[in-house]
Amino acid sequence: MQAFLNDPMAMILLTGALVATSGALLGTFLVLQRQSMLSDAISHSIVFGIVVVWLLTHAQSGPLQIAGAALTGVLTVFLTEMVARTRRVKRDAAIGLVFPALFAAGVLLLNLYARDIHIDSHTVLLGEIGFVWLDTMPLAGLEIPQAVVWMTVATLVNLGFVLACYKELKLASFDWQLAAALGLAPTLMFYLLLGLTSVTAVAAFDAVGAVLFIAFVIVPAATAYLLTDRLSLMLLLAVLVGVASTLCGYPLAVRLDVSIGGTMASMTGVFLVLAFVLSPRYGVLGHWLNRRVKYSG
Amino acid sequence: MLELLGNHTVQTVTLGAVLLGMVSGLLGSFAVLRQQSLLGDTLAHAALPGVCIGFLIAGTRHLGWIMAGALVTAVIAALFVQVVTRYSRIKMDAGLGAALSVSFAVGVVLLTYIQGHASASQGGLDSFLFGQAAATRPSDLWFMGGVTLAAMALVALMWKQLKLVTFDPLFAGSIGLRVGVLETLLTAMIALAVVVGLQMVGVVLMTAMVIAPPVAARQWVSRLEHMVFLAMLMGVISGVGGVLLSAGVAHLATGPVVVLVASALVTLSLLLAPGRGVLWSWLKLWREQRSIGQRQMLVTLHKLAEHHEDPYYPVERSMLDSFYGVATSHILRRLQARGFVVPASHMRQEGPHWALTDAGHNEARQELERMDWNQAEV
Numbered sequence: 001m002q003a004f005l006n007d008p009m010a011m012i013l014l015t016g017a018l019v020a021t022s023g024a025l026l027g028t029f030l031v032l033q034r035q036s037m038l039s040d041a042i043s044h045s046i047v048f049g050i051v052v053v054w055l056l057t058h059a060q061s062g063p064l065q066i067a068g069a070a071l072t073g074v075l076t077v078f079l080t081e082m083v084a085r086t087r088r089v090k091r092d093a094a095i096g097l098v099f100p101a102l103f104a105a106g107v108l109l110l111n112l113y114a115r116d117i118h119i120d121s122h123t124v125l126l127g128e129i130g131f132v133w134l135d136t137m138p139l140a141g142l143e144i145p146q147a148v149v150w151m152t153v154a155t156l157v158n159l160g161f162v163l164a165c166y167k168e169l170k171l172a173s174f175d176w177q178l179a180a181a182l183g184l185a186p187t188l189m190f191y192l193l194l195g196l197t198s199v200t201a202v203a204a205f206d207a208v209g210a211v212l213f214i215a216f217v218i219v220p221a222a223t224a225y226l227l228t229d230r231l232s233l234m235l236l237l238a239v240l241v242g243v244a245s246t247l248c249g250y251p252l253a254v255r256l257d258v259s260i261g262g263t264m265a266s267m268t269g270v271f272l273v274l275a276f277v278l279s280p281r282y283g284v285l286g287h288w289l290n291r292r293v294k295y296s297g
Numbered sequence: 298m299l300e301l302l303g304n305h306t307v308q309t310v311t312l313g314a315v316l317l318g319m320v321s322g323l324l325g326s327f328a329v330l331r332q333q334s335l336l337g338d339t340l341a342h343a344a345l346p347g348v349c350i351g352f353l354i355a356g357t358r359h360l361g362w363i364m365a366g367a368l369v370t371a372v373i374a375a376l377f378v379q380v381v382t383r384y385s386r387i388k389m390d391a392g393l394g395a396a397l398s399v400s401f402a403v404g405v406v407l408l409t410y411i412q413g414h415a416s417a418s419q420g421g422l423d424s425f426l427f428g429q430a431a432a433t434r435p436s437d438l439w440f441m442g443g444v445t446l447a448a449m450a451l452v453a454l455m456w457k458q459l460k461l462v463t464f465d466p467l468f469a470g471s472i473g474l475r476v477g478v479l480e481t482l483l484t485a486m487i488a489l490a491v492v493v494g495l496q497m498v499g500v501v502l503m504t505a506m507v508i509a510p511p512v513a514a515r516q517w518v519s520r521l522e523h524m525v526f527l528a529m530l531m532g533v534i535s536g537v538g539g540v541l542l543s544a545g546v547a548h549l550a551t552g553p554v555v556v557l558v559a560s561a562l563v564t565l566s567l568l569l570a571p572g573r574g575v576l577w578s579w580l581k582l583w584r585e586q587r588s589i590g591q592r593q594m595l596v597t598l599h600k601l602a603e604h605h606e607d608p609y610y611p612v613e614r615s616m617l618d619s620f621y622g623v624a625t626s627h628i629l630r631r632l633q634a635r636g637f638v639v640p641a642s643h644m645r646q647e648g649p650h651w652a653l654t655d656a657g658h659n660e661a662r663q664e665l666e667r668m669d670w671n672q673a674e675v
Contacts, residue, residue: 031388031390031391036390036393037390037394039394040335040338040394040397040398086567086575088515088516088573089512090329090332092332092334093334093512095335096335096507097509097512097560100501100504100509100560101505101556101557101560103501103502103553104502104552104553104554105553105557107552107553108550108554111549112549209405211342211397211398212401212402212405214397214398215395215398215399217394218394218395218398219394219395219398219399221391222392222395225386226385226387256406256410258406258410259406259409261405262402262403262406262408262409264402265398265399265401266402266403268398269400269402272399276381276384276385282386284384284385
């Protein structure tokens with residue numbers, strides 16, 4: 001067991017797969033609810049939460065930081081909704097107003113008070129999955145990489161959330177009004193979903209960085225959306241596409257000697273383009289063939 | 298402050314901020330009005346691979362090549378979003394997010410490739426990620442100035458067409474305008490604005506520069522030509538304000554300060570702009586609620602007096618409290634200040650009483666007439 005945990009390649013792949021799984025579980029619902037760009041907003045503004053928690057408690061990782069950053073994520077969504085609700089600003093502009101402001105405040109605080117800690121904005125945006133196996137913590141007699149521990153927790157929590165609230169999430173995604181009328185609390189589901197997105201983003205930013213995390217949230221879910229009409233199948237396909245991207249990305253990155261996280265995230269784009277062209281029902285090629293068959297026959 | 302302006306670097310950066318504010322305010326106005334605010338976000342992230350490709354082609358940090366590369370990849374990403382949302386069931390938000398994250402990932406890959414392979418120093422390439430205003434060179438200003446002038450000339454020449462495509466694309470198409478071409482042109486120009494701002498404020502914060510000045514400007518005016526000018530002015534104010542603030546305080550990065558100044562302008566405009574300001578509408582609502590309470594009270598007292606056939610009939614306050622279900626003393630005191638009611642003494646052992654004055658009766662009668670008139674209308 002410890003040999004497995006000491007193997008850099010196994011740890012990198014495991015971390016990647018966990019990031020992909022936890023991201024796809026949430027991303028499926030975000031894509032269906034047309035709120036994908038909120039994951040972009042959250043993953044940028046958690047920089048602010050991370051810095052504030054560090055200034056207050058000097059915690060650079062662990063539950064305290066995760067909680068602080070999750071609050072920042074929810075704050076981002078709340079402020080966005082508040083600005084949009086004044087009806088002076090369209091919703092997309094509201095998103096684009098709130099998160100850059102929080103991000104800028106975070107970067108400034110870093111500049112002013114935290115010039116020498118490791119959470120510079122570089123790490124936050126880019127991450128380095130290649131080094132996850134170096135930073136370990138003891139657990140149950142084993143030395144386990146921190147990123148693996150936190151990503152496992154995040155994945156299990158997300159999985160539990162999706163399983164426990166499957167019905168609520170499904171209805172909120174497809175018929176918000178009915179969900180509200182039946183008392184299934186779609187607004188609560190919305191905030192829980194985005195709170196968990198923030199938590200996962202914090203857990204993942206050490207490994208892949210905030211921006212690359214967005215790729216694992218949105219792109220596999222969008223790919224799966226092109227392949228199926230069933231929610232349960234879409235969840236499964238999204239997870240599979242995400243994990244497949246990490247598995248394909250790693251050897252490619254090693255061969256080219258480039259960023260591993262970046263290559264993994266780029267691979268999700270390859271899968272999206274493949275699905276866009278080749279998907280039997282919703283692909284461009286399928287449409288084109290269908291039309292030809294129709295007109296010639 | 299004057300010492301600061303004498304500094305050569307500060308002069309260069311300030312001039313750069315002026316140009317950046319103008320071009321992003323000008324083109325951002327169209328993006329915000331067409332509900333494509335987040336397109337700027339996607340374009341900014343998608344510029345990163347182009348920056349790297351430009352660097353790889355030129356072999357050094359040659360601004361022309363880097364900007365050209367950034368422009369090309371940004372436009373490719375925008376076209377990708379257009380194609381994917383038009384020809385599949387993927388919606389705008391997922392299209393934008395996918396283009397943003399994947400192109401940024403490709404950019405990260407290229408960045409690490411350059412760091413590992415390129416023989417030439419990659420000095421200053423990082424500055425495109427987070428922005429480094431101090432790295433602005435006087436030669437960069439010529440380029441930024443050229444882009445700004447070109448954008449202004451284009452908007453001036455195509456003003457009518459752009460206006461129509463922004464507000465009513467269907468009508469624009471029906472009278473024979475090439476809507477697709479114009480939309481692509483607008484997108485390419487927004488990409489140009491984003492690319493110009495990259496090295497000053499960085500990829501992430503450039504998003505705000507496209508959105509914040511136009512949103513702030515929109516609150517004050519409602520004609521497109523006014524909005525565009527005001528947005529340019531707001532952009533210049535945030536740019537110059539941010540540069541001077543960050544130059545005055547040690548360790549402050551310019552990009553974030555510029556964005557925070559722009560955000561402050563938006564907050565002020567949202568709260569205070571005449572007509573649209575949120576603060577004014579709250580004030581109006583509060584005044585309305587207050588005056589409704591007072592008007593109701595006048596009518597109630599007037600009808601009670603009529604019923605008792607005594608114009609100065611004293612009404613007990615506790616009775617009014619229970620009739621309205623809320624404390625009424627503040628309403629009565631405000632009416633007293635306006636001269637419509639007076640405290641009346643009734644039996645000594647009972648609570649405070651109030652009676653209408655003649656002016657109060659007049660006001661109540663007018664109010665009743667208004668109510669009748671309103672009902673007749675319905």
